Amino acid sequence: MENQEVAQKIQEVAKKLLSEGKVSCVIGFEKGTVPMRERPFFAYTPEEAERLTWTSFCCNNLANFLVRRDLGEAGKVAVVAQGCVSRNIVGLIKENQISREQVFVIGVPSPGMLDRRKVQAEVGAEKVITEVSEDGEDLIVKGKGFEERVPRKKVMRDNCYTCVQRNPVIVDELIGAETEPTHGGNIDKVSAPWEKLQADDRWAEFAENYQTCIRCYACRDACPLCYCHVCFVDEAQPQWCGKTQDESDVLTYHVLRAFHCAGRCTDCGACESACPMGIKVRRLTSKIEKDIREMYGYQAGMDLESKPPMSVYRPDDPQEFIK
Amino acid sequence: MKNILEYVGIEPDRLHFSWISSAEAEKFQKTATQVCEAVRALGPAQHMIKDIRKVA
Amino acid sequence: MADKILAKDKLAEFIAALQKDKDVFAPKLDNDRLVWAPLEKADDIVWEFSNTEMSPKDFFFPQTECMMHFKNDPKAEDGMIMQAEPELAKERALLNIRPCDAKAFGVLDMIFCQDEMTNDVYWRDKREKTLLIGLACNDPCPTCFCTTVGCGPHNEAGLDVLLVDLGDKLLARPISDKGAKALSALPEAAADDAAKAAELKKAAEDSITQGVGTDKISGAEVLDLFNLPMWDRVHESCLNCGTCTFCCPTCHCFDIQDEVQGEAGRRVRNWDYCMSWLFTVHGTGHNPRHGKKERVRQRFMHKFKYIPLKRGGEIGCVGCGRCVQLCPVNIDVREVVNSMNA
Incomplete structure (x- = not known):
């Protein structure tokens, strides 16, 4: 289904929910x-629902706003969710931050979201892009004195290449039909990229990766896992x-933020999309996602029933590290 | 935690975990010695060090 | 002071002269990001660029700045005596700084150096020792709105020299005495060079079509603006991260911390940001800006109402558009200010 058609369907569903009073707000x-x-x-x-849209640049994770709102006051809200976002909604339900009844999930199979920095790099860093539109598997990028076609596949966000769950895992209304579940990329080939290096080189890569960090905390603030009322970095x-x-x-x-996301991260990529400096945050967080998958056979937010590995004890939990 | 510290290049031997009951004095003593020996063998830490006497 | 001409093939000489007693910095491409970096030779200068990703404010107001060292030991000879940080050892020149960023330093001068008692030595020292050689924008970005906040693509305020790119040569206009000195060896510009520069200025100004209105804001009562219903919606998508503040050339809030290690200690100031919960929380636990709405409102009210009110109408925004480009949820200052001004 073309994005425009998806946008129209989202608007229809939103208008119906709002006019029937089923939800107070559609995010x-x-x-x-x-x-x-x-x-x-x-x-x-x-009327406001007519402003809703859908493109391949919807890169924020909207589950984030479910915990940053007082749902008690707002009543039931609807939220537009691709696969990863729905997994984060599941995570929030499992962590008792919201209840299933409070959320109406407008599910959208993910087309694979695009990285604006990659698009910029593709046409040249010095060029000013004034308009970007989508035409099937291509982007049409326009600016002063140039127009280029860029294949979507070339500029997809890193995490979308290796997505394992494009379709929403919980849905109250699905827009269009379910799609291929993955984008075909092999997560194990790209995650935890520093593993193969020597210890000193691992440190060098780690330090280098975050060298441009300005500590704006956009990665934290864009993350639906980071809902602590007072983050450890803000503790005085x-x-x-x-x-x-x-x-x-x-x-x-x-390193501590990454660790706090163990067993909870859905690899949605919101941190990387939010970072104003374009830091590849997932080079660190993907290690944790990988470890949890390998050690506990768990992927966060895939269903409402399984228990998050970090909040339960099982006698067969890996414990070689304990003496 | 140990895995991720190792992943970013910190020696795994700097971090130790152990279950010790309050009744296991001997195990506590042995573990503490082992931890000290393991860390001493590594020498001074090179990373995650902030020396405010040196930073401007 | 008469306009001068600097031929691009004479740049090497000009740079070398600057480098005699100054460290020279200029915008440079680094992995697809435009950043400020030391300039080694004239060939490395980038001429086609919109602006650097971050503002150059950290040349004067570093994100982390040590203010003093001390030894917390009453018995030691040098105990309990504050050791001042050394002043900037060598003068600097920032080449090809954009007029909006230079204007921002003028605004910050008013805040950091208000009078004898409010005279920030750290800021002042670096400002006095830095020569600002601006490069006029001939081709502003779609997110630029400088002309509507009392600035402009060829604005001169805050600069020592303004360069206008005329193709194979630059019109070099001395603005300050310091600037005139740096240009003293150059030949004077012909009348048609100045005319060409004026044409470019007009064209650049005319190309900025989207901006902000501030006329009604300046006339409005603070409380009327403060209580506008629009604030109930503006903050909804805000993540309360520090991106807008940190990339902004005029945001200047900081937090002072004492760090101690044994008996050694230092006092350090770090950029802080009004979007953060921690910024206003009191020791009692009470937080006067307890919600996102209060914090988001503060940023815009500060720039467009409080600063003009206290600094003779000067707006705390220079229209560089960085926050428009970098905000992770695209909160556009132009939209916000226009609804304040509605």
């Missing part, structure tokens, strides 16, 4: 003010993590 995307930047939008009326008594740009402070933040 989706609207067109942004700059190319390749669709943005979260909250529609409260059927005691202060666990220094506030400076010293390498040790910056890296402490990243």
Whole structure:
């Protein structure tokens, strides 16, 4: 189904839900003010629902907004969710942050979201892009004095290449038909890229990867797992993590945040899409996703029933590290 | 935690886990010695060090 | 002061002269990102660019800046005595800084150096020792809106020299005495060079079509703006991250921390941001800006109402458009300000 058709269907569903009073709000995307930047939008009326859209640049994880709202007051809300987002909704339900009844899932099989930085690199870093539209498997990128066709496949987000769950795992209304479950990329070939290196080189890559970090915490704030009322980096008594740009402070933040996502990360890529510096956050987090999959046979948020490995004990849990 | 520290290049021997009951004094003593020996053998840590006497 | 001409094939000489007593920096492409970096030779200069990803404010106001060292030991000879940080040892020149960024430093001068008692030594030292050689924008971005916030693509405020790219040569306009000195060896510009520069200026200004209106904001009461119903919607998608603040050339809030290690200690200031919950939380646990709405409102009110109110109408935004481009949820300052001004 073409994106435009999906957008139209989302609008129809949203209008119906809002006019029938089934939900108080529909969380989706609207067109942004700059190319390749669709943005979260909250529609409260059927008229507002007409602003809802769908393109391959809907890169925020909308499950994030379910925990950052007071759902008690808002009542039931609907949210537009691809595979990964639905997995995060499942995660939030399992972690008792929201209840299944509070959320109406408008499921959309993911077309594979695109990376605006890759598009920019494809046409040249110095060029100013003024318009990007989609034409089947191609993007049409326009700017002053140029127009280029870029194949979607070339500019997909890293995590979308290796997606294992494009279709939503929980759905109240599905837009269009289910699609191929994966994009065909092999996650094990690309995840945890530093594993094959020597210890010193691993450290060098790690430090290098985060060298441009400005500690804006967009990766944390865009992440539907990071819903702590007070994040450990914001704790003042005691202060666990220094506030400076010293390498040790910056890296402490990243390594601890990654660790807190163990067994919960759905590899949705929202952190990378949000990062203003284009840092490849997943080079670190993918290690954790991989370990959890290999050690516990678990992938986060695939169903409502299985227990998250970090919150249960089983006698056969791997425990070689305990003396 | 141990895996991810190792993944970013920190020596796994700097982090130790053990189950010790409050009744296992001897195990506690042995483990503490082992931890000290293992860390001492590695020498001073090279990473995640912030020396404020040296930073400007 | 008369306009000068700097031929591009004479740049090597010009740069070498600057380098005699200054460290020279300029925008440079680094892995598809435009960043500020030391400039070694004239050939490395990038001429076609919109602007650097981050503002150059960290030349004067580093994200982490040590303010002093101390020894927390009353018995030691040098105990309990604050050791000042050394001043900037060598002068600097920022080549091809955009006029919007230079204008921003002018705004920040008003805040960091208000009077004798409010005179930030760290900021002032670096400002006084830095020569700003601007490069006028002949081709503004779609996200630029400088002309509508009292700035412009060829704006001169805050600069020592303004360069206008005329193809194979640059029109070099001295703005300050410091700038005039740096240009003293160059030949004067012909009248048609200046005319060409004026044409480019007009064309650049005319190409900026989307902007903000601030006329009604300046006349409105603070509380009326503060209580506008629009604030109930603006913050909805905000993640409360620090991106807009950190990329902004005029955002200047910081947090001071003392770090100690044994008996050694230092006082350090780090960029802080009003989007953060921690920014305003009190020791009691009370937080006057407890929600996203309050925090988002603060940022726009500060730039477009509080700063103009206290600094003679000067707006705390120069229209560089960085936040429009980098905000992870595309909260567009132009839309927000226009609804404040509605």
